[in-house]
Amino acid sequence: MEQGDETDLTKLEEFLKVVSKSGVNLVIFSLEKRPKKFSQIMEETRLNPGIVDRSLKALIELGLVSKSEGRYELTEKGIKALKVIKDILDIVKQNS
Secondary structure, three states: OOHHHHHHHHHHHHHHHHHOOOOHHHHHHHOOOOOEEHHHHHHHHOOOHHHHHHHHHHHHHHOOEEEEOOEEEEOHHHHHHHHHHHHHHHHHHHOO
16 A cells, blocks of 8 residues: 555545534535525534534534635535545435
């Protein structure tokens, strides 16, 4: 394994750690159709403010979500991640 591969694997592990945390996927799916305010995300996901806040901060840090004028939205990278999450969900459903 080459050095670049190890770095990429570390980034993958970091990504998977974030998206596997409680509530994060709900936040991602909440932002699928349009940008939303914090309160709208809370209302739609029914998560407590602490979980929504931690989820959004982690998603912003990964570059999957951006915040502008009090609204959160998926970035281009976030839209790609959502597609991957949906693909994984399809695989999981097939094995049920």
